Each structure stands twice: as structure tokens, then as C-alpha cells.
Amino acid sequence: MTHKIFKYSIPFLLLTAVVFSSCKKLSDINHDPTKPTTADPQYLLAGAQKNAMDILYSGLQNGYISMHYAQYWSGNSRTDDSRYKLDEGNNATLWNNMYRISLHNLNEIVQLNKDKTSDPKIAAQSAIAKVTACWIYQVLADAYGNLPYKQTFQLGSGNIIPAYDDAQAVYSALLDTLQAQAAILDDPAKSDIATGDVIYNGAPKAWGKLAHSLMLRMAIRMSGANLPKAREIIEAHYAKAFASNDDDALFKYVNAAPNKFPFNESERPIVDFFVSGTLVDYMQGLNDQRLPIFARVSDDNKDYKGMPYGWASADAARPKPGNFSIPGKQIYSATMPGILMTYSEVEFILAEAAARGMSVGGDAATHYGNGITASFNFWKKLTDDRSISDASISSYISKVPYNQADWKNVIGTQKWLALYPQGFQGWFERTRLQFSKPGGQPLFIAPISGTMDPSAPMVPFRLTYLISEQTQNKAAYEKAVSAIGGDTKGTKLWYNK
Template identity: 30%
Template sequence: MISIKPLSLVALLATVLLVSCEQFDEFNANPNEPTEVSADVLMTAALRSSVNTMVTESFLLGNNAAQLTAKTLRTEVDAYNWNAFPTVWEGLYESLTDVNAVERIALEQGNEKMQGAAMVVRAWVFSTLTNAYGDIPYFEAIKGGTESNFTPAYDEQAVIYADLLDQLAQADALLAPEAAGSISGDIIYNGSAAQWRKLANSLRLRLLMAANNQLADTGAQFAEVVEAGNIMESNEDNAALVYLDGFPNQFPLIPLKTGDFDAVAISQNAVNLLSSYDDPRLFRYARPDNGIYGPDGTFDGAENGAGAGSCDKIGSRLGPAYFVDGAQTTADQLGIELGKGIIMTYAELEFLLAEAAEKGWIGDDVESHYRAGIAASMGYHQVSLDDTQWDSFDDFYANSGVAYTAAVDIWEQKWVALFFHGLEPYFELRRWYFESGNDWAGLPFVSPPCANVNDDMLPMRFLYPGEEQSLNSDNYSAAVQRLGGSNSQNAAIWLVK
């Protein structure tokens, strides 16, 4: 567990230590050392920290809650016996400390492009937090060090969403070619303001789709962003961290013990769906049980749900991109890259456009975007059609049964494409579940988990961490009252009311 508590305890202790050590600072100050960490160092730290948190939580939470994978041990997520998942709260708020510092320094230095990139990261992190918990500390968050506010108010999700959309619109302008400055310390896009701008606008589309059941003018706002352009155009625009080979800069799952990695397997629902299409992504998401990468490869899927009773927890190991085992075929031997830390991909963007077209928000052809989304996902995962019966992508699309026929197809293929996309698989499954009247029948590619403890209901949110109740009691209580009086996983947040 991460021990840093950015909203409360550490900041308070730091204040006490600052008073007691003030006299020593006079003697220990080194005039040859900088008194403030530079923005580029902070940007690198913020990106690495936030993305690492999301990779880990995708493995432990996002993929499992969305039934792309299944827990074989410690099955609380699968069985819907949820808690606060405090590593999400702590990890993301901790990274925001550095993000805010980057934005402040960039503003002081008149570096508009750096400021814009920091605003994009900040919006992504805060959107993840509010999507997970609902109302959260937002406007007053991370101000313990600058304003001595260690008990920030919880802002309502509707207000947070409005500001996030506004912040991303401002970032779009700050990242324009004519804006001043440059982006340093950038381990996502290597300083490309044009690609950060595309991410800013693509995230705007993600947020608009997420809030479409609450915003009266979602379609018009969505169409305006699309019409203006500057959104992702190919897999070259993917916002994904490419990891290095050595610790501590490698893909976060690589250092895991074998038993911890094997506590998650490919899900029964994923295997059933991908096998029905003979989809080559199955050979990237999981390892064939018989070790054969080809048409004769075999897979098992673990059932989502409780770890006891009749639930089948035998499932194929996750793919070689996510863990290195010299006793099995490796990613290097397959000629593919190890896993990346995903913020957002072009495949997701194409499915957003497909759904927007299906809803009538934009005049584009639905199937063109749908097909492009599948192709982009396959390209990202570096699939080999030699593992299947298909001669080409055209052959796969035309003859596998995956071709677009109805709106639910968009949800299904986006579900497949969101593998290891942080918590986004769960957030989207929740939206689709809500838009289907909280009825699993509207989502034929998933099912109520085996022996779950929540009466077959998909949880609507993560619980607030217990420390918030003791360290930020008044604001915590106000937020819980807005949930109906209980810090419950089934309390409906604004997005799904």
C-alpha cells in the first residue's frame, strides 16, 4: 500500500517538521543547489506515477470488474464485495501533487505548451478519480502545502465534469502551434504539442460520452469538437507509456512473483467471445494452454465470481506482453512489444465516433468508424492472422461474424479493445449497464458473476477510503449524504442517475 496521504497526514507532519527544523535550514542551505525541482523532472515523475497506478489497477480492478479477466485468488472484485480500493485514491492524488507543480511553474515561466500538457494530465487523473468514486475533493485538493488546507471539500461530480471539459478546451488553445514554449520531461509524446492537443480533444469526447445521459447538449458539444479536428488519427497518436527493460522503469507487472501474476487469468466471457470469432487478439490477451500459437492453440476462461463453490476458476494465463516467463514463449520470441501504460488509444477514439454516429450526433458512417476501431485494436496488439483461419483483416471482418449490424456491436467490440486501458473498461461497462436499464440482458457479451454477493447488480462506484471519515469528517459526511446517506458501492453517482 502506498503510505503517502497527500490530502492530510503527510502534509500535516511536514508542517510540524518545518517549524522544528527551520533554524537548521539556515546552516544547511547550499547556494549551488536549486531550491525547486524543475518542471521537466516533475512532469516525468507525474506521468510515470499516474500511468503506473493505472496499469496496476487495470490488472487488479479494471479488467476484472469489466469481466475481460477474472481473479483466481482474492476474488472480492469479481464477487462484487468491493471496498475503497485505496491505492487508486492515494496513487492518483499523489501524482497530482507533481502535476499541479508543473502547471504552476509553466504558468510562472509563460510556457503555454507545458501548461497545456499538464492540464491534460490533470484532467485525465481527476476524471478517473471522479468516475471511480463520484463526488471528490477537486477545487480544494492538493492545497495542503500552498494554502494549508488539509480538509478539502468534496465537489459534486456534475460541477467537476463541467470544469474538466472547460480545462481541456483551454488546454487545446494552449497547445496550438502559435502558443509559446515547449514540453520537456514528456515520456508519452516526446514533447509533441500537436499530439498532446489531440489527446486533450479525444479526452473531451470520452468525457462527453460518459456524461451523455446527464448533459442536455452532449451531441452538439461532441460534434463541435469533432468538427474542429485535432483528435487522434492513427495508432501513432496513442497516449501510451513505452517502458524500459530494467527496474524500476519496466512494465509494472514484470517484477511480480509468478503466483501474484497468476492470480488473474483471461475470463470465460472473453475466451467465449474471441473464440467465436476466431479473433487473433486472443493470442495476445492470453497464452494458449498447449503452447501452440496457431489455429490449434487452445484456451480456457476463468469464470468471474466468488472463489468458492461451483465457480470455475481455471483460466489461461495472461499474454506474454504482460509478464516474462522464460519457460514459455515470450513477447520477444513472438516479435511483439511488452505491455505499455495506456492513457487512451486511437481504437477507443474510433469507437467513440462510431457510437456518436449511431446516436446521430455526427453525420459520419457508423460502420466505417466501427471497423476502424477493430483494425486499430488489432494493430496496437500486433496480432498475427497466422494464428487463425483468416487470410486478411478484410477476410476476418467479412466472414467471422464480427461485422456491424446493431448498436450493441459497438459496445461489444469496444469492450474487447479496452483490455488494459486502466479503469476505463469498468467505467464503460457501468455506462452500458445503466443505458440498458440496469439489465444484463442488454449486454450479451458479459453476465452476472458466479456466486456474487451483490444480488447480481453491478456496483456503481468505489467506496471512499476509511481515512477520509476520520481525517476529513465533515466534508466526507456531506458527500455521503449526497449519496443517500451511505458510502455504498451501489449508490448511484451523477453519471448513472
């Protein structure tokens, strides 16, 4: 049966799934994801994962939007993005591709498998698809606020004007889904490898850990708005979440087109972005060994120099580009993995949970130290940087000691560093925690040349809805705008209010 869904899923885009076999590595095959293929669930799963990662790490979405909003990077010749003028084409691609390709493919997997879940492999595949969808929906909810959810894929209805759901209600539904899928994936009887998964090669237990970890991410993000619910989720699931760097959820790109990391310099130099002065100055002050991984020395001065954030290229006083550092070689590598979630993030979540008085199997200082250690070891393994050692990590932690009286700033700054180059997650945490440097001195600055959006003088709290929604889904759009308090970048999300 042909399934009709609204505009987020044009039928032919179902065929854009990447033609991956059940091979254990992405490098085992090398197909063009834009070529049509049979809508087999394993290909749909691989295609959904790759499309989501490609968008979240594209220079257009991660680079021009979220890496700016997290204040990790600042623009080179194109500087309006650093000043919060949103490129509507990039915004539309984020929204449309996530719905039209990734979420559509994942929904299709569940529908194709719905009568076959007595097969453990198929049951695991459907559970993996649902967990992946929860991850994507949360990214969208954290980027926009209220969004289409319940009516996204009303099969057979031909619905092209879906209602927007309350983002807090979406969170609740996603948590329910994750708990249900975790129960399936944790079941020892469901140990069969599912096909099509690039992140964990179809291993149910690994996906179960990710489901528990994603629940922690969601719970800590809502902790300021609903602490009792956050406590309930975190205390119930932390013990089954990531326990080491071996559990990291990474999409493995390879140095062969079209499966390279989406923003890489293997075929051309990338000159679009500088690393921000905010990041470089703070890391230099701590003699942070990750800085040579995150950034390169400037061409002219051969030292690490960040571009002051939001400095317009038209300003005659701005120094020439050769004075500033561009992102590091690993960050622009063709084999840079797409990061979905890491053990380091889990430990910082548990540090904050402990700081808020939750029972999470250790005190805040211990989890905080674990988070820093895990971040350093992640980059050490990825780059084979042998200068990073247990002794050097311990020395670093001694320079940024945990302080319960200042937990938000202490944890916030180190979590922000550990989330690089996950622009969206870094931005979400920046706006949620509103942290400064330990001790209270400001870390972030307003754009040097001023904001181009009066609603967001310091940082956007969300992305505005697509312009097309104002005409194509007008009634639902207007209701959503009224519910969230206005379609501006300065409108705070429910958990920030």
C-alpha cells in the first residue's frame, strides 16, 4: 500500500535511502545515497542515520547556525550568520530533510516490520529505528520548540497541514518511547544483530545503553522546569547508560565519496570559519591539550588566535584572515565521526544531577572528573595524541576543580568544551544553563559588530519556523506561535522559562 503523508515526505524521497548492506562497516560499500533503491528496511535505517548526521554536521547547518550559536566558531567572509541573521534556506533544509528523509524512513521501517516483530532481528531493527527517531525529534524540539509530532505521519490521510504539538508533551512521549524500546533492547533474548545500522552494527545491547543515555539527556534538559520528573528518569536509568568511551554512539564516516564526513577538506580548503576567540582564549588560559585538535595556528603569526565573535568582515578595523585560527585538521577530516552522544556527556549529566541532589551512584565531583577524563581520552584515541596522559589529565582537572557552590559554571564550561564540535548540543546547553566562567566572569560575548536580530541580542534561544509554514500550514503555524510566545529567536523554550 502506498502511504500518503504530508509535505515532509514527498514519495520519491523514500527512495533516497543509502544502499548499505548488512556489512559491519560503512567502508564495506560505497554507494551514492541520492540514487534510487528498493525500500528495504536495512537501507532505510542506514539512509536515515546518514541523512541526519550529514545535516547535523554540514557546514550549512552545523557551521553557519549551531557552531555560531554555541560560540565555538565565528564567520570569515560571511559574517551575518555570527550576528544571528538566519539563512532561511539552511533552516528549511534542516527541518525538511529531518522530516522528509530521516523521520520518514524510520517510520517506514516500523510500518514494514509491524507484522514481523516475532523475529528477534526485526524486533531489534524496529526498536533501533524508534530510538533513532527519538534522537531526531528531540533535536528538532530543542531547536524550534513546538513541532508536528502526532500527526507527522498519518498513514493514508493525505494530511498536509499537521498540528504542532507542545514541546513538553513531545518530550514526555519520547521518554515513554525510549523506555519501551530500552526494555526490548535490554532483553537478553533480543541479542540478534539487526541489519542496516551503521552506528553500532546492529547490536541491541549497545542501542539499549544509548536509549537510557538519551533519556538522561532529555531529563537533565528539563530539570529546571520539572525537577521531580527529571529525578525520576535519571535515577531510574543512569545505571544502564554509557559506562565508558567504548559505548560512544558514533556514525563512522570513511575517506571515500559519498561517505566522507560531510564537512571535510579532503578535496578543497575550507575557509568559511574561524575558531572563536571565546573558545581559544578560554582553552589557552587553561593550557588545554585539546586546543591543537580543536584549532590550528594562524597562517601569519603561527599561534592560536581566535576571531572575536561576530566581527563583521565589512569592518575596516578587523584584522586580515591570516591572523586567526581555523578549525583543526581532525575536525575537517573525511573520517571524523558523526557524534550522536558520548560517555563524556553522560558523566557531565550525572555531575549536574548529583549537584541538584539526585542519587546517581557517586558525587558530583567524581562524575565531573570522569566527564573531563572521558573527553580527553576520546580525542586522544581519535587523533593518537600521545601527549595526553593520565598525569596530564589529572593536572588539568586540578586547574578546574569542582565547586558545589559554583556548580553551574564549573560543569557548564567543561561540558561545553566536551561537546565541541556538536554545535547543536553545545548551543542547547549554552542557552539552558546560561553559565559563565567558574567564578562568574562572562565567558560568552555579544557579537562584536552587533546583532542583526533585536530579539536575540546575546544568543538565539531557538530557530524560527520555516517561512513556508506561514502560508502552507497557516492555522497550525499561528497556533504554535501563540502557544510558545512568538516566532522569534529570542523566544525561550519551555525548559528555559
